[in-house]
């Protein structure tokens with residue numbers, strides 16, 4: 316397994332991606348992005364998009380939500396702000412440059428936290444999940460969508476081979492689901508409630524965690 320990516324690799328990679336990101340990653344990741352946003356819309360209310368990037372998901376929300384986006388990359392956020400300035404997305408409240416490992420939001424600020432194609436490439440995925448868990452309200456959800464490691468067979472071999480070669484592009488194709496599951500098992504009030512492969516081809520997986528409400532004292 317390749318080690319987790321480091322911050323400078325991510326920042327350099329996404330500064331390069333920013334001008335071409337929508338053209339290349341818009342259509343390829345559309346179904347995954349839509350599926351995650353549909354789960355968030357079903358909850359409604361305050362949504363935090365971690366690693367919002369250029370704001371490609373803004374189209375997938377509506378007035379049932381109030382979206383805040385954060386991202387490390389200033390060039391990616393510049394594109395997101397241009398989309399906000401178009402006036403087409405009144406449900407997007409703000410986008411902020413912020414590291415998902417250390418968010419400045421108060422505990423229990425959001426009804427739902429969404430991270431689309433992000434968790435596999437952050438420096439410390441477990442710490443980011445714990446931050447997402449902290450800022451989501453009791454009863455709220457963390458919704459992830461990603462390509463996850465195939466573990467066996469030809470697909471897994473291809474992912475291992477490409478992992479070394481795509482690292483400087485800020486991509487990581489061999490991240491195992493077991494790591495997400497282990498985080499939930501070791502985290503108080505975090506429950507894995509869904510793991511669903513998405514059509515077509517099951518290339519992307521949607522993973523949902525719920526923060527269980529704290530029981531009332533007797």
Ligand SMILES: C[S@@+](CC[C@H](N)C(=O)[O-])C[C@H]1O[C@@H](n2cnc3c(N)ncnc32)[C@H](O)[C@@H]1O
Pocket residue numbers: 325329340344348365366367368369370371372385386387388391413414415416430431432433436437438
């Ligand atoms: C593959 S892009 C996905 C962007 C968007 N979610 C989408 O679906 O198009 C990954 C994004 O995560 C951001 N990112 C990586 N590490 C981060 C961190 N620690 N905190 C916030 N954003 C981060 C990158 O800057 C990049 O914009």
